């Protein structure tokens with residue numbers, strides 16, 4: 595593994611159906627602490643790639659080295675543990691649990707990961723105090739912690755989802771279209787807060803979005819169409835992702 599790499603993927607092949615690979619990538623290296631924007635037209639495999647990188651899916655071929663561990667060699671339960679210790683997810687629909695308070699939603703990953711608990715202890719903090727601090731950094735009012743998540747606005751829920759991903763300091767944050775429900779100003783302000791907390795936690799950020807105006811804010815861009823040799827023939831290669839249209 596390259597010394598400044600946090601993720602290194604090699605000779606990867608993934609198919610939902612065995613005869614039709616949708617991802618075929620010779621090599622992909624993601625550097626430690628970089629913020630990477632991932633783009634590509636709808637259906638080209640971005641979410642599938644994130645699920646592979648997060649160990650939710652397993653490729654039919656290839657290696658996915660994360661923090662020096664080839665996660666394709668792990669059993670399903672080992673991969674689940676690896677994910678809960680090292681990776682925080684922020685989904686488009688946020689996946690917050692409506693029957694739990696904001697505080698319980700944010701601290702939930704600590705229940706599944708000793709490592710997250712340990713990192714918090716090392717800072718002489720508790721999951722509760724770290725949740726309070728994250729909420730403050732992300733610009734949410736303190737009183738929000740005891741509320742049910744259903745009483746929050748979309749923008750607030752998104753910040754709660756970010757706090758939940760970051761609590762306990764996982765090295766990698768994976769965000770799949772987490773800003774699509776927001777207007778432009780709210781997207782930008784969420785991103786600058788997200789960058790701030792990722793920097794504070796020294797986390798690497800992988801961020802999928804269809805919004806080309808956000809791209810310049812990131813350190814690197816990954817255009818999935820450019821590295822995926824299995825790009826389905828019905829995508830045209832002209833122009834940027836937003837201009838790409840299905841031609842079949």
Ligand SMILES: Nc1ncnc2c1ncn2[C@@H]1O[C@H](COP(=O)(O)OP(=O)(O)OP(=O)(O)O)[C@@H](O)[C@H]1O
Pocket residue numbers: 610616634635636637638639640641642643
């Ligand atoms: N659970 C699944 N079972 C079978 N095929 C799937 C499944 N999930 C996705 N696919 C297929 O895999 C391809 C890539 O889907 P994916 O969701 O990764 O694309 P995407 O680039 O994230 O799209 P979008 O930008 O619309 O979210 C699509 O052809 C899709 O139909």
